[in-house]
Amino acid sequence: MRQLLALSIPCSVLTLFFSAAANRALAQPVYQTGFEQNQFVADFPLAGQDGWFSPPPLSPGAAVVVSDKPRFGGQTVRVLGADLVHQDFIGTVTDGYYDAIGSYRHPVNLATNGSEVVTVSASLRVDGAKTALGNNFFSASIIALASLTNGDAAGVGELAISSDGHVYGYSGNEAVPVFQASTQVELGKWHTLTIVVDFGARTYTFIVDHQVLGEFAFDPNNVDEDGNAVGYTTTLARGSVLAYAAPDTESLAKADYAAYYDQFAIKTSPRKNYSGSGQ
Numbered sequence: 001m002r003q004l005l006a007l008s009i010p011c012s013v014l015t016l017f018f019s020a021a022a023n024r025a026l027a028q029p030v031y032q033t034g035f036e037q038n039q040f041v042a043d044f045p046l047a048g049q050d051g052w053f054s055p056p057p058l059s060p061g062a063a064v065v066v067s068d069k070p071r072f073g074g075q076t077v078r079v080l081g082a083d084l085v086h087q088d089f090i091g092t093v094t095d096g097y098y099d100a101i102g103s104y105r106h107p108v109n110l111a112t113n114g115s116e117v118v119t120v121s122a123s124l125r126v127d128g129a130k131t132a133l134g135n136n137f138f139s140a141s142i143i144a145l146a147s148l149t150n151g152d153a154a155g156v157g158e159l160a161i162s163s164d165g166h167v168y169g170y171s172g173n174e175a176v177p178v179f180q181a182s183t184q185v186e187l188g189k190w191h192t193l194t195i196v197v198d199f200g201a202r203t204y205t206f207i208v209d210h211q212v213l214g215e216f217a218f219d220p221n222n223v224d225e226d227g228n229a230v231g232y233t234t235t236l237a238r239g240s241v242l243a244y245a246a247p248d249t250e251s252l253a254k255a256d257y258a259a260y261y262d263q264f265a266i267k268t269s270p271r272k273n274y275s276g277s278g279q
Contacts, residue, residue, distance in 0.1 A: 029117065030108050032265035035075045040065045052106050058065050059085045059102035062243065069128040071123045071190045071262040079190055079243040081138055081254035096177045099247040107238040114156065114200040117271050120239040121194040122146040122264040124161050124252045127137050128257035131163040139162040140259030143172040144195045144204065145237045146229045153237040154222050157204030161185060163257065167193065169206035171219040181206050181213035199234040200271050239266045
């Protein structure tokens, strides 16, 4: 059984960190899109359009711009579970936890110098049968990745809607996720997922449908291929959307699931506008 503990972290005084609409209004867009036809061609892969890319072999053709079930406007991005391609190395690296992964990336290389708070957000939904609590058979996520001092990138927060009817938050920096926060959600409905990255405080905060789930420190365990410690810079390398599927079983098939993404945005605000930013 692929059972994992569903964490429940209550809202705290961090809610004050985002409560003022005036502060949010000061956020400046770095990149945002609703995947509409003025920017994107329907029925074509997301990768290769408007700066998006997907590294082979992580199912580059699975994310397609479609007119099916948009949250707003006329288009959205869909990843069918059936289009996520099995890769032996994924099973090896994750010890069988995942069978296929789709990764779709938009680089920004935003240098904050530690003085800006960055948000990565999107509307997501997962369609398919609800699995047992802790059975993360299929999921769809957004992730913020920061540049490392060696030129690579590492996660500074990832939020995923799981087929078990929860959104889980984790660092996005492990082959198998170590969940840090969660909240219950409905499958088959749109939800707004937001990751707030404070490079000055070296923290990231999770928000799901306006509910603050918690604040966490950057993962200190980055190492290069030689095992040497590698530090974070203050640059947001990119924001990404991903889809994950576990190996099919007798009762569960990834072909019975789909992930949708809409209203993707990366925004920035000066840290001085946030009373909880640790200034």
